[in-house]
Amino acid sequence: MDNLAGTTHAVFGVANQRSIAWSIAQKLRENGARIILACHPDLASRVQRLADATGMDDVIPCDVESPEQVEECFRLLARQVEALNGVVHSIAFSDKNELQGRFIDTSAENFRRTMHISCYSFIEIARRSAELMQGGGSILTLTFDASRPWPHYNVMGPAKAALETSLRYAAADLGEFDIRVNAISASPEDTLSARGIKHFRVIGDWAEGMSPLGRRATLEEIANEAVYLLGSGSTGVTGQIRFVDCGSSITNLPPVRNAAKIHSAMGRVLDIVRNENEKKD
């Protein structure tokens, strides 16, 4: 792995020990980096306990919906570090009531809020982070297959599409400062965020069934890719979306050996349809 000794990375978006951001933070730390975590204020005490157990710095509370809190977060960050080498943005949210049913019923208010938290926060964090990066750096965000609709993912799909385009624009703007901007498009991971999506289990089963490897990526595999993108091994890579999904995004039909998994996923879908029809009756 990369030697990140002497580097400092800020990781935004740890919620608990199952978060992708937490796996990345741990892996960066294992590779010698100094880590500063920023998280929603309501989670600060829990995340601080995680940080304390692994020798990370004090957690900075930051609600990305509040411009004042983002400003204060970066003021504190600037006080704590001489320079930032890397930043991880792993933040997304949408109203649970709209992560079910039809996308077309998305409300304007939830559209705005989802975009702000899941996409605009990246732009703001990238801009402010760049000011703290001296002599280059690397910014990483997390996305999920925005190329096609997933059941119940709804407005998160357009939010991720906007995020993916934003990272390319940010990469174009920040290249002159030797700052790279990339994303990881991961398998549907069983995190707290995923559990807001109705029938997430079906999405997970389906992704496994479509994967040439017959499974979803582990959090450790995602974290390994993050270390690569944040480290010295990827200095020629910017504006890219790197898939860590065990190949499920490349197949049109499931590999034959995964037939049982797809069969199981379809069985779940049929159960859901049956239950919903019964409720209607």
Added chain:
Amino acid sequence: MKAHLLTEAARRWLKRQLVDARKSGLSVAQATARITEAIDDFGMDNGFVPVEPLRIKPKLQGARVVIGFYEPMYTEASIEVQ
């Protein structure tokens, strides 16, 4: 479902799991393993994850787990039953 309703539903659910484990004559270790798996499954369909491990008292006299909800955003609840 609102968090307080879900918390109450989770409490009743955990109580049932504990009673079933007692009836089945499970050890603390066996009950912990079985209920931990079941909590994860229950949370998958109800928008929460356990954020602290399940603790079961000796002789299955009680159980406690802390869960984190997707919504309301980042709310946590300690579920405790006797």
